Amino acid sequence: xxxxxxxxxxPLLVLAIVLVxxxxxxxxxxxxxxxxxxxxxxxxxxxxxxxxxxxVGTLASSAIALALAVPVGVAVALVLAEPxxxxxxxxxxxxxxxxxxxxxxxxxxxxxxxxxxxxxxxxEVPVVQRLGWTGALSGPPRQTSLxxxxxxxxxxxxxxxxxxxxxxxxxxPKGLRESAVALGATWWETNWKxxxxxxxxxxxxxxxxxxxxxxxxxIAVTMVIGNRPDVxxxxxxxxxxxxxxxxxxxxxxxxxxxxAALLELGLVLILVTFAINxxxxxLVRRSVEPAR
Amino acid sequence: MxxxxxxxxxxxxxxxxxxxxxxxxxxxxxxxxxxxxxVNGLPAxxxxxxxxNVERPVGIPGAGVAHAIVGSAIMVGIASAxxxxxxxxxxxxxxxxxGGLARAVRLAADVLVGAPSIAIGLFAYVLFxxxxxxxxxxxxxxxxxxxMLPVVIRTxxxxxxxxxxxxxxxxxxxxxxxxxxxxxxxxPAAAPGVITGAxxxxxxxxxxxxxxxxxxxxxxxxxxxxxxxxxxxPLIVFHDALTPYPxxxxxxxxxxxxxxxxxxVINLASRWVVRRQQRFAGQL
Numbered sequence: 001x002x003x004x005x006x007x008x009x010x011p012l013l014v015l016a017i018v019l020v021x022x023x024x025x026x027x028x029x030x031x032x033x034x035x036x037x038x039x040x041x042x043x044x045x046x047x048x049x050x051x052x053x054x055x056v057g058t059l060a061s062s063a064i065a066l067a068l069a070v071p072v073g074v075a076v077a078l079v080l081a082e083p084x085x086x087x088x089x090x091x092x093x094x095x096x097x098x099x100x101x102x103x104x105x106x107x108x109x110x111x112x113x114x115x116x117x118x119x120x121x122x123x124e125v126p127v128v129q130r131l132g133w134t135g136a137l138s139g140p141p142r143q144t145s146l147x148x149x150x151x152x153x154x155x156x157x158x159x160x161x162x163x164x165x166x167x168x169x170x171x172x173p174k175g176l177r178e179s180a181v182a183l184g185a186t187w188w189e190t191n192w193k194x195x196x197x198x199x200x201x202x203x204x205x206x207x208x209x210x211x212x213x214x215x216x217x218x219i220a221v222t223m224v225i226g227n228r229p230d231v232x233x234x235x236x237x238x239x240x241x242x243x244x245x246x247x248x249x250x251x252x253x254x255x256x257x258x259x260a261a262l263l264e265l266g267l268v269l270i271l272v273t274f275a276i277n278x279x280x281x282x283l284v285r286r287s288v289e290p291a292r
Numbered sequence: 293m294x295x296x297x298x299x300x301x302x303x304x305x306x307x308x309x310x311x312x313x314x315x316x317x318x319x320x321x322x323x324x325x326x327x328x329x330x331v332n333g334l335p336a337x338x339x340x341x342x343x344x345n346v347e348r349p350v351g352i353p354g355a356g357v358a359h360a361i362v363g364s365a366i367m368v369g370i371a372s373a374x375x376x377x378x379x380x381x382x383x384x385x386x387x388x389x390x391g392g393l394a395r396a397v398r399l400a401a402d403v404l405v406g407a408p409s410i411a412i413g414l415f416a417y418v419l420f421x422x423x424x425x426x427x428x429x430x431x432x433x434x435x436x437x438x439x440m441l442p443v444v445i446r447t448x449x450x451x452x453x454x455x456x457x458x459x460x461x462x463x464x465x466x467x468x469x470x471x472x473x474x475x476x477x478x479x480p481a482a483a484p485g486v487i488t489g490a491x492x493x494x495x496x497x498x499x500x501x502x503x504x505x506x507x508x509x510x511x512x513x514x515x516x517x518x519x520x521x522x523x524x525x526p527l528i529v530f531h532d533a534l535t536p537y538p539x540x541x542x543x544x545x546x547x548x549x550x551x552x553x554x555x556x557v558i559n560l561a562s563r564w565v566v567r568r569q570q571r572f573a574g575q576l
Contacts, residue, residue, distance in 0.1 A: 002381075003381050003382075003384070003385045003389070003471075004385070004393065006377075006378050006381040006382045006385065007381070007382045007385045007386070007393060007394075007397050008393075008397075009378055009382065009441065010382060010397050010400040010401050010404060010441060010442060010445060011396050011397060011399075011400035013400070013404060013438060013441070014400045014403055014404060016415070017407065017411065017412070017415045020415055020418050020419065021411070021414060021415065021418075024418050071314060072314045072315075072317055072318050073318075075310075075311045075312075075313075075314035075315050075318070076314070076315050076318050078311050079311060079312060079315045092315060092318075092319065094560075094563065095318075095319045095322050096318065096319075097559065097563070098322055098555075098556065098559060099318075099319075099321065099322045101495065101496075101499075101555045101556070101558075101559045102322075102325055102499075102552060102555060103498075103499025103500070103501070103526060103548075103551050103552070103555065104499070104500075104501060104502070105499070105501045105526045105529045105530050105533075105548070105551075106325065106329060106499075106529065106548045106551060106552055107325065108529075108530070108533065109329075109529055109533045109544055109545065109548050110324070110325045110328055110329065110548075112533060112534075113328075113332070113533075113541070114324070114328045115324075155321045158318055158321075162318065186300050186301060186303070186304035187304045187305075187307075187308050188303055188304035188307040188308060189300070189304065191311075192307070209406065212406045213406065215408070216406070216407070216408025216409070216410065216411070217408075218408065218409060218410040218501075218502040219501045219502050219526075219530060223530075223533065223534065243408055243410045243411075243502070246410050246411075246413075246414065247410055247502055247505055250414070250417070250505070250506050251505065251506050251509070262414075263414060263418075266410070266411045266414040269408055269410075269411055270407060270408060270411040273406060273407060273408055273411075274403055274406075274407070276406075277402065277403050277406040278399075278403060280406075281399070281402050281403075
């Protein structure tokens with residue numbers, strides 16, 4: 001009886017979080033309606049609140065981060081799931097786990113003071129000079145930008161990607177690998193044509209799960225994304241995410257509408273991440289479980 | 293050897309090199325973050341002042357983060373006192389009793405693990421700050437507890453599931469009720485894994501900033517009273533790093549170093565415990 005009550009806490013929390021945020025954001029929801037999601041202006045002084053810059057910033061930073069992190073994450077998974085080489089695997093596995101253990105705020109300080117200046121000088125400036133005419137890569141380059149935030153996000157979602165893809169690759173039936181090798185397939189042919197196609201669904205799931213983490217990541221992104229509430233025109237422009245604007249503005253928000261608008265951003269964020277997590281769990285489970 | 297096979301082998305070696313190369317790339321940021329945190333953090337963290345004093349205005353020497361260390365300890369302590377018992381009972385319940393509820397709990401825990409910590413902060417603000425009209429360490433602790441709970445549930449479940457069925461069956465054969473089997477036989481056998489999970493959850497909570505921004509809020513002064521606003525190491529790192537003052541930035545690096553050192557110790561120690569537990573469970 002008591003244990004059942006304790007067990008109920010987690011599911012109740014999920015419901016309570018959604019409910020509480022929904023109720024608290026009601027003043028903004030009723031005032032702005034669905035137009036809130038498409039408004040491009042965020043001006044607390046004139047009480048104009050549009051979420052589009054934050055939604056675009058959140059989606060863009062997460063998408064770029066995943067594009068950068070997925071190839072590396074899959075490579076890590078292949079190495080970690082390879083038969084043999086226990087010492088190497090142990091070292092890489094520990095390294096990736098420690099990467100996950102470093103607090104977000106530490107990534108933030110490091111990204112702000114070490115990575116951003118380096119990336120500015122050695123990536124952003126040369127790219128803008130040579131490829132600025134494309135538009136999406138136009139300048140002026142800045143240390144705190146959508147690109148810097150995406151890069152630090154890529155590092156932060158790597159452990160999720162690597163660890164879950166590893167489980168998925170490991171769950172591929174041994175017979176497949178052995179058959180491929182027995183037929184004379186090379187290392188690359190075995191992995192590329194047999195293992196990865198078999199693990200595709202689960203790796204996709206790992207990517208979706210990592211996307212969920214990236215969308216909700218707050219502190220490190222807040223420190224390097226530039227915090228400007230405009231839809232970014234270039235990946236080197238400053239941007240803003242749902243999580244960052246809540247972190248920066250919630251304690252300063254006064255009146256009935258402003259905090260409610262921020263709470264509505266929180267509601268959007270949590271509904272999207274919950275949905276994405278559910279999808280990812282389904283995908284990962286389907287590809288890990290039948291092998292057991 | 294036919295030319296085609298030479299080509300195949302060359303492609304394979306190249307691709308394999310690329311895959312191992314990318315794996316090495318994955319570990320570069322870890323090395324760089326650790327290195328820069330140590331190098332930039334040591335100047336601040338090698339002063340005794342840093343660990344015994346509280347914040348001081350810019351330009352006054354002898355500033356420290358003692359209040360934030362104590363604040364972190366108190367908030368994580370309270371959070372653990374709430375989340376660990378709940379999570380352990382919930383996790384044992386998942387394995388030992390199963391059923392439809394277990395599926396719902398597992399799903400909820402998995403979804404909660406992925407919940408953005410900033411949204412948890414908002415939730416805690418509405419429930420534990422707004423009704424009292426002021427920020428408090430207690431609200432921060434409860435926000436952290438919500439973050440810890442799913443981690444404790446899932447790690448407890450993992451550790452308990454490792455315990456062989458024979459142990460349960462022996463207990464039941466001796467006539468013990470199921471709850472006593474769960475609490476007095478299975479849980480003690482799974483203790484190392486459960487404790488590890490709790491430690492990892494505490495480490496995660498200790499490194500969180502976002503849920504504390506509008507719950508614990510931060511405090512420039514010494515306080516051990518959880519009804520007052522309370523500082524924490526991650527809050528110090530966040531606020532001080534974004535100031536233009538070199539002395540405060542150094543303080544931020546110092547606090548980051550303390551955080552990272554704590555994380556490393558907890559994580560490496562827990563890995564060691566888990567490995568022992570697995571070996572032990574294998575013998576059982």
